[in-house]
Structures are given as C-alpha cells and as structure tokens.
Amino acid sequence: MNTLVVRPARVRTAGVRQQILLTAQQRLMILMLLFMAALFLISLRLLYFALFDTGSGHGSASTAFVPARADIVDRNGVPLARTIDGYSIRVVPEKLLNDPEYLAGELHRIFPDMPREDLLAKLTGPRPTYIRRRALPDQVAAVNAIGDIGFDFPREKERLYPQLTLAAHVLGFTNADGQGVTGVEGAFENRLTDKATRGEPLALSIDARVQGVLESELGSAVTNLEAVGGAGIILDVHTGEVLAMTSLPTYNPNKLVGGNMAARRNAVTYNLYELGSTFKPLTVGAAIDNGVVTSMAKRYDATKPLAIAGFRIRDSHMMNRWLNVPETLIHSSNIVTAQIGDELGREKMEELFRNLEFDGRPKIELKERAFPLWPRDWGRVTTMTASYGHGIAVTPLHLASAYAALVNGGIYRPATVLKLGDKTPPQGRRVFKASTSARMRQLLRLIVSDGTGRRADAPGFRVGGKTGSAEKPGAGGYRRHSLVSTFAAAFPMDKPRYVVLVMIDEPKGNAFSFGQRTAGYTAAPVVKQVVTRAGPMLGVFPDESRDVDVSELTPLLWKNGKAD
Structure with a gap:
C-alpha cells in the first residue's frame, strides 16, 4: 500500500508579500549605491593619474602608449x-661554446655581405658587440638555430x-x-x-601620391636618357608648401649602404647648378618692373653674336633678325637677354637676385642646404651673362621659389616641408609688381604654346614655363657635351597654383629624345607627364575651354617670315 504525502500550500497574506518586496528593493538599492561608489572611486583614481602622475621612468599610465x-x-x-x-643580433664572446672559426663560417653563410674576417673579429673581441642591427626575422632564426648561448637577440626600437x-x-x-x-x-x-x-x-606638406608620380616620371626619363641623375620639385605658389621633392639617384633609408654617399645628397637643396635660360624670365620681369622694358614690341638686334670685353655671346640657334620681348623668350635668345640685362644694370640685377634669396642658402627647414656660388666681380660681363643664367650657381629650390613669386602676383615666400593646414601662410614680401607678374604669366604661357617649351603643353592644364640648357663647368672652362637640362613651369597659368621644376643632369641625346640633349626634348616632356597625372590629385582638372589671354601678344610673333 502506497502512502501519498502532500505538502500543504503556503498561505501568505497581502501584507507579508508587500514586506518581502520592499526588503528586496532595499537590498537592490544598496547594491546599486555600492557599485556607483566603487565606480566613482575608480574614476577619481584615473583622473588623478591623468592630471598629476607624470611618471618616473617606470612606464606610467600616461606614457604607456x-x-x-x-x-x-x-x-x-x-x-x-x-x-x-625590431630584433638585433649580438654576440658575447666570453659565453661562446663553439669554436669561433666555425661560428664565423656559419655567420658568413647567413650574412654573405659581411666579410668572414670581420665576423671572426667580432667573435673574438674583448667585449659584447652587435653582429647585425635591424636583423630580419629569418636571420634571427638562422643564428638562433646555431645553438650557441653566446648569441642573444635584444629587442630594440627600429625606425x-x-x-x-x-x-x-x-x-x-x-x-x-x-x-x-x-x-x-x-x-x-x-x-x-x-x-x-x-x-x-x-x-x-608632401603628398605621397604626387611624390610617387614625380619620382616615377623623372626616374623613367633619367633611365631612358642615360643621365647621371636628376631633381624635381612641386611647390604651392601661394603657401610655399612642398608637395613633392625628389633627387636621383636615390636610396632606401631602411637599408643604408656604405659608400653610397652620392645617392644620399639631396640635389634639390644641396647641389648647385648654373640653370641657364630659366633665368631669362626673371631678368625680363625685373626689366619690366624697373621701366627698362616698357613695350612688348620693343626690338633688339639678334642678327649677330654680341661682342663684349673680348667675349662673344651667341644664341644656340641664331634667328638672324631683330627680336621683340616675347620672341626673345620664345626663342630663348642669349643675345637679346644680355642686352636687356645690360640696360637693367649691375645694381638692379644684383638687387633682383638678392630679393630672390640667391645670395644665401635656400629657405627651407632641412639642414642639407648649399650656399650659392655668387659672382666675385659684378662687372658688366657678369651682369650680362647672369641675365641668362651663367656665372651664378644656385639650387633647384632657389629657382622654384623664384618662379612661385614670378607667377603668384609677385610675392616671395620661403618653402616649407610642413603641412600648414589651417595655419595662415607666411605673409611674404613683394619682389615683383602684380602687373609684372600678370605679364610674365602671359609670356611663360607663350613659351609653351609657341616656343621651346611645346613638349610640356599638357592639354587643358594651361602650362607655362621656360627651358634651360646650360653647359656644366669643368677644368679649363665649360664642357660642351655635359648639359644640365631644366624646365621650370607653373600651372594653370590663368590662375597659377603650383610650380613644377624638373632638372636632368647630363642627358644623352638618343632615340628617346630624338638625338637632342636640350631641355625642350628632355625635361619638358617630363613636366607634361607629371602635370597630366598629378594635376587631378592636386585638384586641378583639365579644361580646354579656358586659357591665358595672350591676344595682345600673338600679333607680335614672327611666323612664316612675317608677323601675325
């Protein structure tokens, strides 16, 4: 017989249930207050660390990251x-278990770029020394596999x-x-x-995309032209910010190679060059400013070389006629530019170059800056030759900053490698009249549309600029077959925003350049490619419906044996 036990139901009154519920609520409130108090204390502690604990070199919370x-x-x-x-590999000679001769052979197999004798000297030296800093992971593993306790692998900060x-x-x-x-x-x-x-x-201030374009195009040109090197820069004409700067040959800062010092020189800021005819627009701008050139129609004799103090100033291609100012720049006449420089005079020519900072190191934050080769004697001959870029040597950065002032309304500003962002650009100082700058924009555009700079004409980008092909000085005079070919440009010329300068050091005249070594065939095409590719990255898009108004100047150009 089974016995069924039944638990009697619990009977609670409404008052008892209310008392239980009230007790539970009180306990929950106490727990919440305790939690909030703990959170408050933790917050106070963190605030104390943030405001008052500066750390004592033991890795404080404020400097941990x-x-x-x-x-x-x-x-x-x-x-x-x-x-x-990163890892480094170090040897402690006194702890080595294996024969140093054996270990030197093993290490040489891992590091074939290190002579076995040098490795043996490290293994037998009197004190601990590094085998390799910035070691690769596979190198660390290979040395570790040798199994000698005399090697250790300290972790070090690596750039x-x-x-x-x-x-x-x-x-x-x-x-x-x-x-x-x-x-x-x-x-x-x-x-x-x-x-x-x-x-x-x-x-x-560098834009990595634009930097890549400049390096790619200049590198290809230097290779194809079998040149010894090159330099290039892109500069904001209103702020002085450097958007790209490159020097060839180059190097990899992750892996510095001993004896490769030439590749580490920054040709843009540290190498000096006579930059030739790229100086001519500067001379013409100063002549306009000082009332020497009052009319674009003024003509100068270019029918024969210019004799001065036993020297003869010649043009690379003689026009054998009188030239006006636009034609002087379009055909890059040394003869006429020298006459304009002579009329301008020593004092004003020297003042021009000093205003453009050609008498000091280029203005930029980098330490690698060369002092220009300033003429010792500013005689009449020097004034005339300096007018077309001979007898004075500056860096490509000097010239780029000068061109920025020439086209931006006449204001010189120092270059900078720092991003300005919302900061106000340097006020700068006036070196050309605004009206002169406007005129020079017209003339520079004509050089590209009708003159020696045609191969720089990127459709829709309104490029303006000037070629310069200068012989390099050497023992006993200038070397006729060693040219520095430069194209200094700006775009868009109806409202300039950027200067682009490309210099190629000793290009060879080959099939790539139609057998020519001059800037019009070597440097100018590089500018065209750079502007075409980098322009949209910089917010400048091609627009063939716009251009600089040169209608008052084109009738002065001599074409087909007569003026238009």
Missing part, C-alpha cells in the same frame, strides 16, 4: 616613418620607412642610436623625440 619617436606622415596621414620593435625609397631625401634617416641624421629626421629631432609632442605624428 606614447612612441619613443613620433611618426612622420604625409599631408593626408599616410605613414612615411614610424618606430617599431621603419614603409614606403621604402619614396621621398627618401625629404625624410632622411636615423643612426644606430635612433637619432635623426638628415632630412626631416635630422631637422626636427627635438619635435620627434620631445615627450610633449612625440605622441602626435609630424604631418609633412
């Missing part, structure tokens, strides 16, 4: 240099340049101790390492 050296980025935030944790050779001369590099040596790394050492600022990336 601050890099040892600030990143460098382009104007759009693209990383150009950053610090990462990485993720874009490899891109803008190498602008960025520069750091030494083995992580200190900046050249370029931005050297010029902004304090900014990059200061605890107060290194947490924020250093933004450059």
